[in-house]
Amino acid sequence: MTAEKADTIRFLMGDELQELREVNPTMTVLEYLRDTAGRCGTKEGCAEGDCGACSVVLAELDGEKRLSYRAVNACIQFVPTLHGKQLITVEDLKLRLRDGSDTEALHPVQQAMIECHGSQCGFCTPGFVMSLFAMFHDDRAGKAGWDRPGINDSLAGNLCRCTGYGSIVQAAQTMRNYGTTDQFDRRSAETIQALDGLRDGQTLSLTHEGRKYFAPTTADQLAELVMAYPDACILAGGTDVGLWVTKQHQILETVIYTGDVAELHEVRETEDTVEIGAAATYTEVQRILAGEYPDFGELIRRLGSVQIRNSGTIGGNIANASPIGDSTPVLIAAGARIVLRRGGERREIPLDQFFHAYRETDLTPGEFLESIILPKRKPATKLRCYKISKRFDQDISAVCAAFALVLEGETVKSFRTGFGGMAATPKRATACEEALTGKAWTRNSVEAAMAALESDFAPMSDMRASSDYRRTVAGNLLLKFFLETSGDTAETRLVGDKELAHA
Numbered sequence: 001m002t003a004e005k006a007d008t009i010r011f012l013m014g015d016e017l018q019e020l021r022e023v024n025p026t027m028t029v030l031e032y033l034r035d036t037a038g039r040c041g042t043k044e045g046c047a048e049g050d051c052g053a054c055s056v057v058l059a060e061l062d063g064e065k066r067l068s069y070r071a072v073n074a075c076i077q078f079v080p081t082l083h084g085k086q087l088i089t090v091e092d093l094k095l096r097l098r099d100g101s102d103t104e105a106l107h108p109v110q111q112a113m114i115e116c117h118g119s120q121c122g123f124c125t126p127g128f129v130m131s132l133f134a135m136f137h138d139d140r141a142g143k144a145g146w147d148r149p150g151i152n153d154s155l156a157g158n159l160c161r162c163t164g165y166g167s168i169v170q171a172a173q174t175m176r177n178y179g180t181t182d183q184f185d186r187r188s189a190e191t192i193q194a195l196d197g198l199r200d201g202q203t204l205s206l207t208h209e210g211r212k213y214f215a216p217t218t219a220d221q222l223a224e225l226v227m228a229y230p231d232a233c234i235l236a237g238g239t240d241v242g243l244w245v246t247k248q249h250q251i252l253e254t255v256i257y258t259g260d261v262a263e264l265h266e267v268r269e270t271e272d273t274v275e276i277g278a279a280a281t282y283t284e285v286q287r288i289l290a291g292e293y294p295d296f297g298e299l300i301r302r303l304g305s306v307q308i309r310n311s312g313t314i315g316g317n318i319a320n321a322s323p324i325g326d327s328t329p330v331l332i333a334a335g336a337r338i339v340l341r342r343g344g345e346r347r348e349i350p351l352d353q354f355f356h357a358y359r360e361t362d363l364t365p366g367e368f369l370e371s372i373i374l375p376k377r378k379p380a381t382k383l384r385c386y387k388i389s390k391r392f393d394q395d396i397s398a399v400c401a402a403f404a405l406v407l408e409g410e411t412v413k414s415f416r417t418g419f420g421g422m423a424a425t426p427k428r429a430t431a432c433e434e435a436l437t438g439k440a441w442t443r444n445s446v447e448a449a450m451a452a453l454e455s456d457f458a459p460m461s462d463m464r465a466s467s468d469y470r471r472t473v474a475g476n477l478l479l480k481f482f483l484e485t486s487g488d489t490a491e492t493r494l495v496g497d498k499e500l501a502h503a
């Protein structure tokens, strides 16, 4: 390894520099806060990223050395990933006034929660406060703050079982009445300087009781490490890997973290393509993908929660090879290709050829996913995707379907599909595609293609849906796509999609 190595995790907790050496690399931030740091304001509910009780905020420098704040789930975030960042917990919000009186002032978010009676059972409250705090600092809110759909989205990853959302939403709507800046804004210059000082460009390299953790900062270093440790677990956002540790109690002997590799966060545009680095989070890519394919943007809005989207990556969704990953069907339908890298060598393959069998992929030892190349939408292409799940927010798909259609007059020039939840891998429905290609775009042809789906898939029954349900839904989604795109029914968006209009 040519680059220098750092052997100490350095981050700010609030304003204080923390330096950790002897740490279990897969200790979660939640465990660290509660068991080591004595910060018990952050709660554990589910330990799997679902309930938001453990929400904390990470502040980081963006490419232009501005602070960006994002809420994440401390229960599935590993401590070494804090390296170079500021960790803000609910304890940091209350401001101790430096006026000699030793009095404390509440943060505008906390004040709004009190005034609106938003603090209820107390268990979920710190998580809600931290999500509101991240919203308070999110530029996208604009001066007026968030609108109601924006608030709903931002709080979808925080469960309140007593159904007291009304008062919390009200707190979100009014928090700016109690102040539009806070102590974090006032200290931003010092924080930026401190965080800048933590970024030394070195690979973080830890060893603890024989277990290893690496966080390279360049793609070349990453490639070297993956070659040197072909059995290592590659860690991106950890929204899948975190659960292997907290729920399956797996011991990960060697972990290589991609999140600090700036090149892997890049999104590069050419005239015809958008190339997404494998470590770019959903939050980082949502706007650009929504601009290309509005339905894809909408699908990302329904993927997990803000906390999950702030950590999780499309790269992780692909490499995890889950048959119910949400991004893969639309990427397949849109004709995405992926770049796989092994050492200095790269190869590019169509995404649909990446998946071999259940959780088996085309990756060879020492190889990793470097980027995803998405063709830009051509004016003639109609692309839609549909997620069918029991809940609208924060739920995994029973079936996910995506269709990309190009018509020449009334004839189908090309038709591509991508399905999740219908087979052991994300998959195209090739019989269905063939049944339509070259045919008239009519209900009769579509019904023939719906029948052809029977030879494409024999879906399984599980807790999310029965085989029959999946088959019926897959066919009906194709019909829905036809109705929406054939012009005679305008916006025939059916059950569960009422909110699709807002982005």
Ligand SMILES: Cc1cc2nc3c(=O)[nH]c(=O)nc-3n(C[C@H](O)[C@H](O)[C@H](O)COP(=O)(O)OP(=O)(O)OC[C@H]3O[C@@H](n4cnc5c(N)ncnc54)[C@H](O)[C@@H]3O)c2cc1C
Pocket: 048, 049, 050, 233, 234, 235, 236, 237, 238, 239, 240, 241, 242, 243, 258, 278, 279, 302, 303, 304, 305, 308, 311, 312, 313, 314, 315, 316, 317, 318, 319, 320, 324, 325, 326, 327, 367, 368, 369, 370, 394, 395, 396, 397
């Ligand atoms: C509460 C919750 C809700 C969720 N909701 C959804 C949902 O609605 N839809 C959905 O599709 N998923 C959902 N997920 C699953 C998860 O968020 C996604 O699969 C996410 O995209 C994983 O990305 P990650 O960066 O967190 O991956 P990680 O957890 O870091 O990694 C996942 C896998 O990819 C591998 N990997 C990561 N990067 C690379 C790389 N560059 N090269 C090679 N291998 C790599 C890892 O080794 C691992 O096998 C949810 C998860 C949680 C906890």
Ligand code: FES
Pocket: 043, 044, 045, 046, 047, 048, 049, 050, 051, 052, 053, 054, 055, 073, 074, 075, 076
């Ligand atoms: S404890 Fe439930 S999301 Fe972390």
Ligand code: FES
Pocket: 119, 120, 121, 122, 123, 124, 125, 159, 160, 161, 162, 163, 164
């Ligand atoms: S605030 Fe905890 S259940 Fe409602």
